Amino acid sequence: MAMRKTAFIAFFLIAATYLFLFTYRLQDAPPPWYDEIAHLNTAQHVAREGRIWCDFYSNKFREGLLFNSMPLQWILLGACVKIFGLSLFAARLLYVALGAVMLWCLYLLALKMFDRITAFASVILLASSRIFFLNCRQLIPQVPAAAFALMSLLAFYKAREGGAKLFFAASGLLAGLATLSHPTGLGVFLIAAILFLYHRVSIKSYLIYLTFFFITISPYLLYVILNLPEYLAQMKIIANDMYSGQSFLLNILDEIPVRYFKLPPFRVGPGRYIESLAWLGKNLDLRVYAASVASAAVFLLSFFYLTFKKNKSAQEKEL
Secondary structure, eight states, X not given: OHHHHHHXXXXXXXXXXXXXXXXXXXXXXXXXXXHHHHHHHHHHHHHXXXXXXXXXXXXXXXXXXXXXXXXXXXXXXXXXXXXXXXXXXXXXXXXHHHHHHHHHHHHHHHHHHSOHHHHHHHHHHHHTOHHHHHHTTXXXXXXXXXXXXXXXXXXXXXXXTTOOTHHHHHHHHHHHHHHHXXXXXXXXXXXXXXXXXXXXXXXXXXXXXXXXXHHHHHHHHHHHHHTHHHHHHHHHHHHHHXXXXXXXXXXXXXXXXXXXXXXXXXXXXXXXXXXXXXXXXXXXXXXXXXXXXXXXXXXXXXXXXXXXXXXXXXXXXXX
16 A cells, blocks of 8 residues: 555656646747748648648649658647647647657556566656657657557557457557658557567457558558659658758768757768867767766666566566
8 A cells, every 4th residue: 555655656746747847938948940830830731721731842842732741740730720729839738748648658568567666767767868858849740659659569568468359459550640640650560560479469469450550551551642643752852852962871960969969050961070079069068968878877777777676586486
């Protein structure tokens, strides 16, 4: 009883801290950037006209057809605009809620796989991540993709523990929603395939999962097939804009310093990284990042220690 009370108090404190930190000055920080404004413009078209379109691309793409991102994020934001009006605060609040869903699903997954202490450590580790904090305060499609992916994994483990076969169907459906949010959501589909093999789940259950996954993504696949020439044309334009003759890896190396470390956008190749490092040395408060690295190291070491202790205890019980 005492353990339950302690867990409830800890959960309440974590939830209250999360809500305060993640909603404080939500509309002002970080400042709105181009992609967010484009997503809101698209959501406005979805809410008012029922079509996926963004005015910013009228000089590039054929009007009424937009394939530069997966559609589910715009549909969710369109529903938000329909209910609350065109509000950056309301839209970002939706993503804060999705971040809370991620933390809750992570807690339940860790609780099923390890114990309550490890579950709390996992939640604190993720919630204290700078990238997680910033992304959940912005309109970024990876946030709903990750939320649906974790819900899909949770439904899988629920079904494996003896739940109804319906949970396998729910797992496939949620994996489809993750994929419709962002292409990286497809990763949970691949993870599920490994889990089905690792846990030796029946072929019938896997077919249920696959059926609902493909049912979920089939409307979008059909939409792409019916508009294949425009889809290919837009993909070519997007590829040219993103890569500008550089490799994908070099663009990743360009993007990370600019977005997460606020370096100036030196978009002319790796030769300018010397200049970037010089700027970093002059402008970065190393004490802040040293404290961040130290706190992350403490959480990581705690997590691995608890995991090792849990596995060791399980092995001793078996002996």
